Amino acid sequence: MISISMLSLILGIALLITGIFAMLTRKNLIRIVIGFSIADTGTHIIIVSLGYLRGRTAPIIDRAVNAADAVQKVVDPIPSALVLTAIVIGLAVTAVMLSFVVEMYRKNRSLSIDDYQELKW
């Protein structure tokens, strides 16, 4: 039986590949941003899946999990922490990207990446 971590890992990788594929093939700038977003999400899922330990709970110390036995009960907290940070950073990157797209569209009235090739060689 496929474990849930394995499943999420596969899902993450699939998302990652989908996202990168989108970034590589879509001509529309917004779709590229979306592709990045998907890939980013895939990464997050991969991270979470790596840190997941079967049968444990989220690494939040509250009433259900007291600090003393947290080490046995919760999943590894560091990947989760990483994911949180990564999500924030991904969000920021996406925001910056979108603002770029907006600005580019405002300047050139085009969303096709083929129209932004004048710099080369």
Add this chain to the structure above:
Amino acid sequence: MVSPIYILILSLAAGFLLSIIDRGGRKISLAVFYGVLAFNTALIIDWTYRFVFLHAPTLVINTAGFSAPVSINLELGMIQAFVLVFTNLTGLLAAVFLFRKFMESKVSSLILYLLLVMSVNGLVMTRDLFNMFVFLEILSISTYALTTITRTKTSLSAGFKYMMAGSVASIFFLMGVVFVYHFTGNLNLDFIHADQFAGTGLVALFMLTMAVFIELKPFPANGWALDVYQSVDSGIVSVIAVINSAAIGFVFYRLIPLMPQSFLTVFGAAGVITFFFSNMMGLKQKNAKRLLGYSSIGHMGLLMASIVFTIGAPSTVRYLIIGGFFVNHLVAKAGLFWLSGIVRQENIRGWAVLKNNRLLLVLFGVFIFALSGFPPFAGFWAKWEFVKVLIESRMFFVLGAVLTGSLFELIFLFRWLTITVKEDETQLEKITTPDSGSVFATSVFALLATVVAAGVMKYFYNFGWVQTLPAAAALIVYLLDFLPSKLKGFVSLGAVAAYGYYIYPLLESNLQLFFGVIFIVGSAINIISTLNRKNQNRGFYGFLLMMIFSFGNLLIASTYLEFFLSWEFMTISSFLLILRGQKAQRASLLYMIFSTAGAYLLMTGFSFAPALTSTSALMLSIEFVKLPLISVIVLAIGFMIKAGSVGVHIWLPEAHAEAEADVSSFISAILLKAGVLGLLMVAISCIAHAPSFPVFYWIGWIGVITALVGAFMASFQEDAKRLLAYSSMSQVGYVVAALAMITHLGWVSALYLAFNHMMFKSALFIAIAGVYYRTHTRKMYEMGGLISRMPWSYMTVLISIIAVSGVPPLSGFGAKWLIYTAFITKGWYLQAGVLFFASAVSFLYLYRLIHAIFLGQLKSEHQEIKEAPAWFIIPQYIFLAGIMVLSMFPNLMIRPLNSIAMHYFNSSISIEGLTVVSDLGYWNGNFVMHITMAIFAVPFVVLLLLRGKTQRVKQFNIVYAAERPESPETTHVAYNMYAHYRKALGGWASPRIENFWNGVAEWSHTLGDFFRRVYTGNGQTYILHIIMYIVAIYVVMGVK
């Protein structure tokens, strides 16, 4: 002691506060902004001071009250401090440069800038991988945002491409971090070890390192970076190219202990490939900023390669190499990007506007020289040591790629420099007065480069002041440049005299003394001709003194490096002198390319050579050194480039012809002798330790063929100076051939000819300079009949060409006699035959020179021309006097030369009174002179008595087939005078060697053009490149 954590804290705090403060006005916020940056810099300088001078221990800062690995820790050691000093300084100065931008833009750009600098500091100091990711992302995001400080279409699209690439890299980094955590259970670099990555763990490491490596823009996965460099505002680009790269490069450096050897080799190779290809692609580039982009990428590749390939080296050397490349790249690249911001010209041809601003031009020159690795700048030392390390570790392919890549870089950089100096700028818009901030920033960096250079020279190599004298002299004269030219000329003359006085006791042997006379005394006499220059004549005497002092330093250099340093100083100064010529763009560039190629060969050759054991001058101690075969070959080729031997002589005619008229004499008469000196040194080493392959036999052939080819080429020139240039080539060919014999008589003749050549070629070049000064043309067929107007110059040329041709009784015959005797004694019979042919051919060009200029028909426009100025005539006649004395008493020269050569060989000639006797024959120059005078007098008197009533007539009173000449132009035979010989030679007269080098140039440009087609301008393609590159590296590394 302020903890460096405050850099982060203060920056963050200021970043948050700025948006509020800015309400109170931009001035306040800018004050805070610069205050924070300055504080950061000051803080880190303080720490550096502690580390360097107070030997403070490495500082580890634990955050959040826990120690690692539970919490994140920061580390500040000597290395970090070193990197941070330069990054923070650059950050500060870039901000100064961007002052006007910051005044106008939104406050967010200030905040972003602070974040950027902060993240760089964090990135360098942090020891935690994930923290590193966070800083990296902050750095990236702030950079992305800052690229839009000018919102043009191109900068936007470049920024978008940058983001696409950066996001892919960050995904990889993140994955890498997580996998590293997965495999090691830790994220702190202090607690991760290389052996934790056995097996599958390597994939994690691969992802991590690869992501960093992608950020370092390896070829070909770096198209996005080039677009950014090209389009984004110069101030920001300087930050991206310098600070970002430095920080990321440092991250890479810190990851190195984790990597297995296979990673290192591949990364190093990738770095070298990047260096090589980006420089090759730069060849075709016309856009200044993109050119700098190529150069930046290349330098990052070089930095990576140097980090990887110097692992085995002693740490001081390693730090010198890496630090040298790092500082060199940082300072020069930032400076150049800032300059591009000041100049605002896309095409490199547009940079000619720099000529209007001397300060900026000098800065530009400093950065270009620094970037291409010339002394005294840091890149030079780094390259020298790097080559040594590479050779010690037998990495010849890397060596080849690095040197070739450097040469490519040098080509485009110096093409840029020469175009800037020589292109006509009148059509272009003038530079709008640059704001003082940007100029200040740039100047500080130029100063920084110099200070670092001085520091290296003082503290690392411990050079004396004499070694730095050439550079210092150039600097001092530059500061005195407001003085009138004549005064500076006299001062220079005095300086050369003083230098000669100083150096005289240091010359231990007669051989040194002999070359000292050629270099110092010859130069001093040649300087007299430059006294004719008018006005301020800026820069000239500085370069001249630099050149002359470096000649002298060659003689007293006691180590390879000292010798090479002086050699490079000589190259720089002579290049700058040639560059002063009116149309010298191509000529000086060619000279630079060939000289540097030669210099690289020398560098290689010296690196192969065993260590010196003696502390006396290299010229003397090399006698006891056994140079390996490869070293002999490489050094010989390097020196032969300078001596203008056939095959690598392309630079020679161009440089001689296009340099200013009075500079050519220095180049021909003295500079070429430096090549001879070098070759002589190699030969000295080979006396006792003959190489296993008869290198010098073939050098002898090359010399002989040089003599012949030079003579033929000279005969087919229309340009007087070009003719003399080929003549120099031919004469030095004799010298090389004679040296290559490695016999007593061979050396006597070589040195005799070298000295003679110095005298007559100086006289000839100065005479032609005088003619050029009056006629303003170098084309011989445009002159003619000047004997009646310029009799003194004519006399010089007459005596000199008799001396060149070797006709008795003048001193030239002595050289010929010695050479042929030496050749026949040595058993090089066919070579002697070829030399004889060359010497017969030399009559062709010599006659052409004197006829086309001085004899024949005087042109209408030259009817009222005056004799050359006295400043030209005086040195000519000093040299003529030398020639005449030497002709009358050849033993004055032969006796000391005999003793010099006797130091190495048994004497093969005996001197009996005034007669020189060899094994084969004898020669009494004094007696020949007397007889010649007598037999000249007899017919002269006869003719005087018997001539009848002789009427002196004018130029058109000739028998012209019962017609009268139409015009002097149609009557003067000078153009293509030896057309029939050319016809007789047929295909042999075609310029094959020139065609060969043209082909090489064309092919390398075409290849560069071919490879740069990978950069299609499409962001998606770039991502594809990145992914494919990662896959390729993965395959190559063989990560399982």
Add this chain to the structure above:
Amino acid sequence: MNRKHIDEIEKQMKLANEGLPEEERKFFADVIPTRVDPFNKYWEQFLNWARSRSLWMLAFGTGCGATELRPLMTSRFDMARFGIFPRPTPRQASVFVVGGYASIKTIKRIIRSYEQMQGPKYVIALGSCTINGGMYYDSYNTINRLDYYIPVDVYIAGCMPRPEALIAGFNRLKEKIVAGECEGMNEYTDKFDWFKKNQKEIIKDWNMPDYNW
């Protein structure tokens, strides 16, 4: 005499060279040829003997009479045995054989070549045309009397004279030289103005200095 005076006299002694445009005058010598007297008698006789046995003929065929010089040079008549050799440049020649009719264009070249010869120099005029115009006596373009333009030492009549006649003419010239009668170069300088007047009368396009050194 003070310096200024000397300058003035020298200026007067110069040729005017009026036929030349101003900017071309500096290319040509403007010195008036002067008389050069023979040496003392016996020495000159010896020299004349040598000169007469070494006649260097200017190889410049000015008219149809030059055709007859070819057989004279070649083996049938062989002038070399008399010490007569063709010389390709007037600078070195001593005998000028004017080969028949002389058109105005040719006389200009004849004068130039004659003046470029170094004295003592001799002129043999060949054919009737040089004597009185011959069959071209009424031509608008051919001179009738050569001796109005350059001094002539020997005439050889005929239209055209055979090589035998030429040899006879050369022998006559030799006799005259030995006798010291061939002073054409001095005659030319003595009567310089008269010759120049005659020459300039017919040569309208006087595009040369007054004396071609």
Add this chain to the structure above:
Amino acid sequence: MSIWTKVLYAVVSVSVATVYGLTLGGIVRKLYARVHGRFGPPVWQPFLDIIQTYSRRVAVSHGNMFFLGPVLRLAGGLGTYLFIPVIFGSALFSNFSMAGDLLLVMYFVFFGQLGMALGAGQGGHPYSPLGIARGLAQMSAFEVPFSLAVIAVAIQYNSLNITSIVAAQQGGFMHWTLFTNPLAVIAAMISILGMNMHAPFSIVMAPQEIPIGPPIEMNGSFLSILQTNRGLFAAAKLVLFMNLFFGGATNIIEMIVKTFFIYMFSVFVGAAYPRFRPEQSFRFFLKWPAFIGVLSIIYITYLGGAS
């Protein structure tokens, strides 16, 4: 022997050589005439010509260098001759050969040519530089076989001293270089054709193309000095060849006979052939004669030769 005795001897030697050389010139003219089927001028015609040219009353000079040209030319001829020991073992005809060796002689040949070229150059006539250009180019071409031959001789006798070269050839005609190193002699004899500028290599003076070439402006006494030099210089060259390749001479009769035959060689070739074009001439010398010269060196070095 005091220097003044030497000078006196040199004067005698030079006079003899000049007379001999001029007479040779007369003989050649006679010979050419006979080949043409003519009677020809008397043998003493060159002397008459010299007197005639010396006796010109006026001359034209183009300037000081023009004046010096013939002087340098004659000085070159004198020097070339004076540095050769003419007759082996004769003090009278040893000239000033103690001043230098074979190389000095070979380079002194250039002295006069350069001087003449300069003088003619100032004449301003276009044919002068044309002729000189041809002459220099041809000289550079024929020097190739000649220098190779000389080098071969130097190798053979291990000396550049003319006297010792002659000394080594004494003792029967089989010791002559002609027989001990025939290849070198062939190369040198071909190059003497160019040196003497007889047809087919008479491109310098080529009377039909560039009327007598360099000395076209020379007149009067200038010309006569050149003519004097022609006699002397011809003699000097012949003596040099005799010394190097034909065993030298022990008395004046031997010298005259030998040099006469050497000269006749180039005269016969000259009488039989038409003229080359310049480039044909250069190419000719650079091909087979040069190759023969190389062969002679190889022969003497690797195949042993005579000594």
Add this chain to the structure above:
Amino acid sequence: MEQLVKRINGMIHLKAYNRQRDDLFFITVEKSQLELVLSHLKNNEGFTHLAFLQAVDFLEDSKFQLTYMLYNYDIRVNLGVKVLIGRDKAEMTSIHKLWAHAWQYQRELHELFGINFPGSPRVEESFVLEGWEEMPPMRRDFDTKEYSERTFYQRPGRSTNDPKEYMKEKMYKNYAASPRIRRDDE
């Protein structure tokens, strides 16, 4: 040839046509049509070679006759194109654009006959007569004997005879009786 003439006649009016030999023909055209005819002959009929251009002075008619002699290499035929022009202020169109070498002939005619060819290169330069100042010498109203007597010094004592009579008298006294020589005109 006849076809040729017809063809030309179709274009313009030929004033005259004359067959001299099998390979030598003459046509006469109007002055104004000359260029047309010549270019037609050159371009279409194969008369590519201009052999010469000469003039004859018809003093009595006060005309110059110019003859342009053309040659056809294919059929080996000479064709002279004649044109009559007025003698006073004679002027003719230049054909140097058809045949580049024609300028030389035109220069000669300009000098010797005084016929002007406007536009022809270097037509004003002197050709054989250097510095000629008189009437063009080949015009028949120029008296060359008078000019010669006036300009060139005559040697006194010269007598002139009719060669035919003089030689008969002096050298061939028995000329008529001589069986060896027969002359047609006797």
